[in-house]
Amino acid sequence: MDSILKAGVAGAGVFGGYHANKYVEAEGAELTAIYDLDWERAEERAKGHGARGFDDFAAFLEEIDVLTIATPATTHAELASQAIAAGKHVLVEKPIAMTTPEADALIDQAAEKGVFIQVGHQERYVAAAFGLFDREVPQSVRSRRMNRYSPRAGDVSVVLDLMIHDLDLLAQLTGRAEAKVLSIEAKKEKGIHADYVDVTLDVGGVEAQLIASRLETDPTRDLKLVYPDGQIHLDFLDRSVANTTPEPVAADFNSADLPLALKDPLAFGTQSFLAAVRSGVSPVVPGQAGRRALAMALTIEEAIGG
Structure with a gap:
């Protein structure tokens, strides 16, 4: 995969902002969209990076190739499942889900769709x-x-x-x-x-x-x-x-x-995620690790x- 990867971040809070910054800094990626239930907050965060804000998750997914989910933990599994169903590679913050059956379902779903799920254990x-x-x-x-x-x-x-x-x-x-x-x-x-x-x-x-x-x-x-x-x-x-x-x-x-792994673990994780997507090699922290x-x-x- 040689083209620029269009990246998005779900969650316009403080930690979502950190993730957005790492996509901006990463080579071979362009931050194009930020999703949040609060559209004004999403748009404010997005405009600072020349991206677009969304409060419609399906519309947000149409604009991207990869995404990070940095929303409240209780929403991780549902948003990740929707993203995987849309064929998107997902970096989901910890915990991967709230239950092990939810985690197992995400892992199986990603395998079936041929996309990666990485967990944010920096x-x-x-x-x-x-x-x-x-x-x-x-x-x-x-x-x-x-x-x-x-x-x-x-x-x-x-x-x-x-x-x-x-x-x-x-x-x-x-x-x-x-x-x-x-x-x-x-x-x-x-x-x-x-x-x-x-x-x-x-x-x-x-x-x-x-x-x-x-x-x-x-x-x-x-x-x-x-x-x-x-x-x-x-x-x-x-x-x-x-x-x-x-x-x-x-x-x-x-x-x-x-x-970089010591200097900026979040940036290292983002770059590792993008490298996995480009190479087709499983992420270093795959869904199975998050499930464990x-x-x-x-x-x-x-x-x-x-």
Whole structure:
């Protein structure tokens, strides 16, 4: 596929704006359309890029070849299904869907239509850049993803909003698709969904503690992996690496030639998606990966109790 790919973004919110910018910056793509239920918001976002705003999803789909879905999580499956039915390649933000049957239906539908579905697990690219997936399986994992409150994703719990990124990493690190909940603490403060979750999982013999919060004053984002010969600790906010294993990590936050996967994971994911569409080679984070992370997340949701 040599022609310019016409790209669209469903969702004119803050994160939709980020995705729109990445299409504008990407070679071989032209941002032509933005969809939102609020036409004025879609048009305002679109005009800044010389695109068109739509509040009719079917009309929006007629203008594009590929799209990113950055709408509320509860709408992902329905919009993705409509886009796939129209023969469009889809990059859908996490979670891929709200249930595993919905995810399975999207994966099957994309295969039948001969289009790709990629899931927006951008943290995958960061871990890969550090070479974490090339090492042996860690003995234990600890991940903390703790942010200030935002009403942006209030339609789902912090598990489906934030922790799902770390569940995708955990699945990749262990090569496992199932997790058993060993202990869990959850808090609901801003609405009907959990805003803080501290869960310890057994994933194929690997003990993993994952903490996710959207109630913090001082954000934290780090990852600690323990191996028989040492530890690796990545602090994504301080942009520092502590490694006591004999094997060096594959990247450095302070490198003068910082790879795009570390410098701008969202841009890297967009470019990878476009490359997959052009080459016909499956995306690096296909629908199956999104389904796996979703299944783990729903196990935790069940343990929380809703």
